[in-house]
Amino acid sequence: MKEISAVEEYIFEFIDKIRSLFVPEQWNNIFMDYSKNEIFALIFVYRKGTATMSQIAEYLSIPLNTLTGVIGRLEKRGVLKRQRDTIDKRVVTVSISPTGIEFITNSLNIISQYYNMLWDSISKEEKKLLLKLINNFINLINQELPTKADIGNQKARVRKITIE
Secondary structure, X not given: OOOOOHHHHHHXXXXXXXHHHHOXXXXXXXXXXXXXXXXXXXXXXXXXXXXXXXXHHHHHOOOHXXXXXXXXXXXXXXXXXXXXXXXXXXXXXXXXXXXXXXXXXXXXXHHHHHXXXXXXXXXXXXXXXXXXXXXXXXXXXXXXXXXXXXXXXXXXXXXXXXXX
């Protein structure tokens, strides 16, 4: 068996401690049955109200043919609706359904409860430190992630089609 470093041991202990956070019953199945792309597409459309397939594909950095499956699954669940543009039939608009709004609202309420439990249990100084650490972590991760140009060189990019 491979010897585990101190950092690996710390990571594994941390995972063991937070494991209960990812049990579906803990979150009333919030997003547990959704893929990453489904979650981000649903949140994007919720925030925008309506969006075209091209806008969502660009936001997720995925091809339109992949997005078609993602939106199809969300439509099957009843959380999103697809509609062809009345003027240009090539344009497909996606909007959130009442079921989707209810799902997101309920999910945000549950997440807010956990957030408030944490936020109310720490001091002002700890809040500042926590926000600083989170920002540092995000900045560090963003520095390490490949740029859009790097990704574009690796695979085909989503093309925008200008419609007049």
